[in-house]
Amino acid sequence: MISIALDAFGGDFAPDVVVQGAINAVNSSEGKFAVVLCGPEAEVKAKLKQFGYEGKLIQVVDAPELVAMDDHPTEVLRKKQNSGLVMCVALQKKGLVQASVSAGNSGAMMASCLMILGRTSENFARPPIGCILPTAAGQCILVDAGANVDEKPVVLKDFALAGSVFAECQLGIQNPKVGLLNMGEEEKKGPASVQEAYQLLKNAPVNFIGNIEGRDVVIGKADVVVCSGYVGNVLLKMYEGFYELHQKMFGKIDSEAGKKFNEAFDYRNAGGALLLGLKGTGIIAHGRSDAKAIEQAVKVAYAFAENKVPEKVGQKLAGIEA
Amino acid sequence: MISIALDAFGGDFAPDVVVQGAINAVNSSEGKFAVVLCGPEAEVKAKLKQFGYEGKLIQVVDAPELVAMDDHPTEVLRKKQNSGLVMCVALQKKGLVQASVSAGNSGAMMASCLMILGRTSENFARPPIGCILPTAAGQCILVDAGANVDEKPVVLKDFALAGSVFAECQLGIQNPKVGLLNMGEEEKKGPASVQEAYQLLKNAPVNFIGNIEGRDVVIGKADVVVCSGYVGNVLLKMYEGFYELHQKMFGKIDSEAGKKFNEAFDYRNAGGALLLGLKGTGIIAHGRSDAKAIEQAVKVAYAFAENKVPEKVGQKLAGIEA
Numbered sequence: 001m002i003s004i005a006l007d008a009f010g011g012d013f014a015p016d017v018v019v020q021g022a023i024n025a026v027n028s029s030e031g032k033f034a035v036v037l038c039g040p041e042a043e044v045k046a047k048l049k050q051f052g053y054e055g056k057l058i059q060v061v062d063a064p065e066l067v068a069m070d071d072h073p074t075e076v077l078r079k080k081q082n083s084g085l086v087m088c089v090a091l092q093k094k095g096l097v098q099a100s101v102s103a104g105n106s107g108a109m110m111a112s113c114l115m116i117l118g119r120t121s122e123n124f125a126r127p128p129i130g131c132i133l134p135t136a137a138g139q140c141i142l143v144d145a146g147a148n149v150d151e152k153p154v155v156l157k158d159f160a161l162a163g164s165v166f167a168e169c170q171l172g173i174q175n176p177k178v179g180l181l182n183m184g185e186e187e188k189k190g191p192a193s194v195q196e197a198y199q200l201l202k203n204a205p206v207n208f209i210g211n212i213e214g215r216d217v218v219i220g221k222a223d224v225v226v227c228s229g230y231v232g233n234v235l236l237k238m239y240e241g242f243y244e245l246h247q248k249m250f251g252k253i254d255s256e257a258g259k260k261f262n263e264a265f266d267y268r269n270a271g272g273a274l275l276l277g278l279k280g281t282g283i284i285a286h287g288r289s290d291a292k293a294i295e296q297a298v299k300v301a302y303a304f305a306e307n308k309v310p311e312k313v314g315q316k317l318a319g320i321e322a
Numbered sequence: 323m324i325s326i327a328l329d330a331f332g333g334d335f336a337p338d339v340v341v342q343g344a345i346n347a348v349n350s351s352e353g354k355f356a357v358v359l360c361g362p363e364a365e366v367k368a369k370l371k372q373f374g375y376e377g378k379l380i381q382v383v384d385a386p387e388l389v390a391m392d393d394h395p396t397e398v399l400r401k402k403q404n405s406g407l408v409m410c411v412a413l414q415k416k417g418l419v420q421a422s423v424s425a426g427n428s429g430a431m432m433a434s435c436l437m438i439l440g441r442t443s444e445n446f447a448r449p450p451i452g453c454i455l456p457t458a459a460g461q462c463i464l465v466d467a468g469a470n471v472d473e474k475p476v477v478l479k480d481f482a483l484a485g486s487v488f489a490e491c492q493l494g495i496q497n498p499k500v501g502l503l504n505m506g507e508e509e510k511k512g513p514a515s516v517q518e519a520y521q522l523l524k525n526a527p528v529n530f531i532g533n534i535e536g537r538d539v540v541i542g543k544a545d546v547v548v549c550s551g552y553v554g555n556v557l558l559k560m561y562e563g564f565y566e567l568h569q570k571m572f573g574k575i576d577s578e579a580g581k582k583f584n585e586a587f588d589y590r591n592a593g594g595a596l597l598l599g600l601k602g603t604g605i606i607a608h609g610r611s612d613a614k615a616i617e618q619a620v621k622v623a624y625a626f627a628e629n630k631v632p633e634k635v636g637q638k639l640a641g642i643e644a
Contacts, residue, residue: 070508183555186392214556218563233505234536241540
């Protein structure tokens, strides 16, 4: 059976929502997978008891150290090996679980997955978060949604490769259109790093459609949106803000369009996003996750692990680079 | 009478929408202001004739050179002094008009206003576009919405000062809350330049509330959102995309909320945004402006010039820096 490791103390509302989310996930999944909660054992077990879980599908592994949101990623990996975050990935490396999920420090999760699980290709420098976003035309992949910062242009090119194969594997889009997020369509617009990335992308083995703007992302002009993790994170969180603003202005709209909008735009339905270019399934969940979002993140992790999505992405990436 | 200079060939759909927008603006404003269209004279006059304008409130000044969207800003200023864009600002410097509007190359417009009109304070390096955005809580000021790129941290601090006084003068908010756009709330998150700006803002004479995220912008957590022109432009254009997506999904919602949403989110109602920290009113309109957006941009320019907003912002900026 597939097991999912879950960072019990990761996220703004941990451990309560994480433990509750884990319970909801196993209770609604007919025994398809088990969950391993990594965190301070006594506290996690007390929460399981408090929430009335007595089943066999959730185990607890003791990981007493805590990771703060502003801990430096590589410091976490070096100095906090007994944290829930690092423990999840270490269990995965040993083959005891098939995926790891954290709603905690996303940079630390990326660094841990990168260093412990390893990348699928030596040519691939920095794994980005590949996030599926709703658009007016359907869905697109956003890379990077926040794992990296201050990337060199060649890293943005890697994001494009990884996003492109992810769109093929996950969304089933052949030859996906790759757009570079910028402040104008012209080659010479935007930050120097984006202008350099444009030149690299012109010669990269992807279907590069040039620069796209913020509007184009939402409209669905591209299947893959490439940008720095900083900008990608702002963009992703704006989606969340617009959903909340919409709820505030219009309430629950009881029509087909209203249901479709809620389904697509409520960030909790996405649950978590996949780190791309890694040997294994590492899932970043939203720091603000509630129990529903954590439940979805665990289910997303299960789906990616079951369908061997990281392996497929890795094979395609290796094929492109050959 | 106040006159507004308008770059007749600036924007994706110029000159048609610019000329039509100018006609609509003067026809619906009871002679409050005149418009001076700067562009290739024969073509602009032919358009005026084509659209049936025979009044006295629109003049044409010949400016035969054209500015491309990817022309380098300072090159435009040096080599294309007979373009509509530069001509507008030059007329303003001479006192022949009281404001300039362009929907063309925004970097070139910023550079022209900066070099020809001058900044209000020598301490203030780079004028940003201060744009009024709707939020779930009301309105906020976005600085910079796209005039600059690859800014140094001290420039982001200047954006905060300018945005803060603009929020006071234009939105009437006392001691406005200034947020720095980032990918997490923690001081040590985000790009190096944003982290450095954070430290400068802690000691700046503004009501700095720390880092804010994309969600917080839309929710209305801050009165002033400070970010690079690159990110600000992406953010602004995402608003546009969400409006279009909303129209596509829900059509025209015929309720109070629906009307309020359309009024606030249709970018054409904003028309144009003010360059901050300049000796005079320089307005950047959207490159995709249609005639309605141009009409609004001209009216916005009139309002800023009539109310002497740039002068008030300049006085407050000087007061802060003293």
